[in-house]
Amino acid sequence: MATLIKDGTISLNTCPSVSAFAAAVGKMEGEGPLASSFDYIAEDVTLGESSWEKSESKLQQIAFSTALSKGSFSEKNIDVLFAGDLLNQCVSSSYGARDTEIPFLGLFGACSTMAEGLGLASVFVDSGSAVNAAAVTSSHFCSAERQFRLPVNYGGQRTPTAQWTATAAGCAVVSPHNKAPYVRAFTVGKIKDMGITDANNMGAAMAAAAYDTVSRHLCNTGQSIDNFDLILTGDLGKVGRDILIELFKKDGVDISEKHNDCGIMLFDPKKQDVHAGGSGCGCSASVLCSYVLDEIQQGKLNKVLFAATGALMSPTIVQQGESIPGISHAVELSSC
Numbered sequence: 001m002a003t004l005i006k007d008g009t010i011s012l013n014t015c016p017s018v019s020a021f022a023a024a025v026g027k028m029e030g031e032g033p034l035a036s037s038f039d040y041i042a043e044d045v046t047l048g049e050s051s052w053e054k055s056e057s058k059l060q061q062i063a064f065s066t067a068l069s070k071g072s073f074s075e076k077n078i079d080v081l082f083a084g085d086l087l088n089q090c091v092s093s094s095y096g097a098r099d100t101e102i103p104f105l106g107l108f109g110a111c112s113t114m115a116e117g118l119g120l121a122s123v124f125v126d127s128g129s130a131v132n133a134a135a136v137t138s139s140h141f142c143s144a145e146r147q148f149r150l151p152v153n154y155g156g157q158r159t160p161t162a163q164w165t166a167t168a169a170g171c172a173v174v175s176p177h178n179k180a181p182y183v184r185a186f187t188v189g190k191i192k193d194m195g196i197t198d199a200n201n202m203g204a205a206m207a208a209a210a211y212d213t214v215s216r217h218l219c220n221t222g223q224s225i226d227n228f229d230l231i232l233t234g235d236l237g238k239v240g241r242d243i244l245i246e247l248f249k250k251d252g253v254d255i256s257e258k259h260n261d262c263g264i265m266l267f268d269p270k271k272q273d274v275h276a277g278g279s280g281c282g283c284s285a286s287v288l289c290s291y292v293l294d295e296i297q298q299g300k301l302n303k304v305l306f307a308a309t310g311a312l313m314s315p316t317i318v319q320q321g322e323s324i325p326g327i328s329h330a331v332e333l334s335s336c
Helices: 052-070 088-097 110-127 141-148 202-221 237-249 281-297 315-319
Strands: 003-006 009-011 017-025 080-084 104-107 133-139 168-175 182-187 230-234 259-261 303-311 325-334
Touching (some): 003 202, 009 202, 017 182, 017 281, 052 088, 052 133, 052 281, 088 104, 104 110, 110 133, 168 281, 230 237, 230 281, 281 303
Parallel strands (some): 230 259
Antiparallel strands (some): 003 009, 017 168, 133 168
């Protein structure tokens, strides 16, 4: 049964398995360096739907149904579904799941939602509250731009610190201990505010939260950076990554060789103009639920700390001049 070690870190004593996973992405994401890892690549951003929001819901449905198919599950096998996205009232998730009969828990952790959902699903399975629990999340460039900034047809200029919201979705199904990848621990994030007020500089806004959560996880579990093959954040982008590295250097710790960020991994900066990198719930979800979990499953990565990060803002609050709080949740994954 799950045990609270201290200060937000939960040890999962049975080490549940991520028994199935899938990622569905848009056309642009499918032209990036991880293309061969994705289960589904859309031909265009509409996915045949009449609105961006419907397109995002469909992308989430595809990731969910593909994960079930890969794990030979039916919807009846899933005891609880954790889902969330960037849009108001998490409509992409609730509308995406409305045709199912699965007990539903909607989440909002901004871009940290995949780690939040995966952590909670793992706690439910480890405690015996569920046999199989699924975590799914998504984002869509056009739906996010319309809500948080300006409609894409406005053609507003993007600043160098801006990140590109991924059109993508990822789903992971957690089941009792059986095969790799295994979920070993979950650290719940704390809200950290660096005083950033620029909605186009989310990497800087989230870096302190990533530093706090990763540091607490290592301390609470008695581990160091050297115990991990990969410390994976998402989505700090280039700006946030540089700040995170500097924060650890103040502690005398160099994480640069062990760290990577989903916002950097998803796109090719030389061929795709995404400025500081990718972002959005679907960015870290699609990178995790394709390339990363596959590498763990094959034993190419032995231990990974997945620390997704989120900027907990709304357009209204930003327009009022408020700063942007950040959060990061961490899930420890292993191949054995």
